[in-house]
Amino acid sequence: MHEGSKVGDTPATESEGGVGTREPVRRRVVDAAADLLAREGRDAVTTRAVAAAAGVQAPTIYRLFGDKDGLLEAVAEHGYATFLAAKQPLREELDPVADLCAGWDLSVEFGLANPALYVLMYGEPKRGTTSAAFQAGMQILMGRIRRLAAGGWLRVDEKLAAALIHATARGAVLTWLSLPEDERDPALLIAMRESMVAAVTHQQPAVQVAGPAEAARTLRALLPEQTALSGAEQLLLGEWLDRLSSDG
Known part of the structure; x- marks a missing residue:
């Protein structure tokens, strides 16, 4: 002693x-x-x-x-860190839609390769979502979405796009894992990915040349058809769009 x-x-x-x-x-x-x-x-x-x-x-x-719940939270955070390490940065050599699909595929592949961990991460509300790794992963996703928006591809607002992308990837993996192995058809994953692309993006970019002036011209042309703004708001927005359009 x-x-x-x-x-x-x-x-x-x-x-x-x-x-x-x-x-x-x-x-x-x-x-x-x-x-x-x-x-x-x-x-x-x-x-x-x-x-x-x-x-x-x-x-x-x-x-x-x-307690045990705190341990499970730490394991979920570990899962997000592992997934983050496998994520690829934005791939500028791919068009924005192909880059989005590549990111979605990677998420689904991670889930299929790590079923129990994925269920812990995504099958329970907000498990591990306060971790730095989860937030960093979200920044990568939002970067892809902003690239779609800048190129005129984005059909919905950025927040809804992120929710749709998450929901379809999560639903694809959890549904796949719930099926008997002999009923798991890869066509399910393809169909889910294509439904995500259709919901989030246009078939063709809304503007042919990405940039504020081109986007402003497109929006200016469509402005008379909108009904969400008051007359005064529409006039003010039209003035701003005219100003932006003239910069190009």
């Missing part, structure tokens, strides 16, 4: 999350939980099983994560 120690004292060790070791232990516990989830499913992710797999005592999990 070291000098000054008392009977019943337990030195702070790596397995107990001592000073300077908290983050490595946290990562080891999350990795162990994610591995159990992938191999044996959600029911296998108990605090006792995770503690044994990570080589820590069960109270360590409660100190690091608060």
Whole structure:
């Protein structure tokens, strides 16, 4: 026994999350939980099983994560970080619609390759969505959507486009996973992707040359048909659009 120690004292060790070791232990516990989830499913992710797999005592999990729900939240955040690492930046060599489809395909492929993790991430409302990785992934998606908008391809507003893209990818994966394996037809995924493209984009860009002046001219031409604005608002918007149009 070291000098000054008392009977019943337990030195702070790596397995107990001592000073300077908290983050490595946290990562080891999350990795162990994610591995159990992938191999044996959600029911296998108990605090006792995770503690044994990570080589820590069960109270360590409660100190690091608060409770089992906190641990599952951390596993979901780990999933978003893993998905983010696989995401590709905007691919300028592809047209905006092809780039959108490539991103959608990548999301679906991740779900099919990591079914239990995907269900944890996307099958429960807002699980892990406050994480930095989730927010970074959303920024990549919004970049794709803004590129569509700038090129005249976007059919709906950007917020609705993001919701539609998420809903179709999530629905495609969760529906696929719910089916018996012998009933899983790849045509389902193709049809879901095409329905997303049809809902979010025009078949042809609304403006042939991307830029504020061209977009303003298109909107100016359609302005008389709109009914959402008052007469005064329509006049003011028309003046602004005329000004923007003249810049090109």
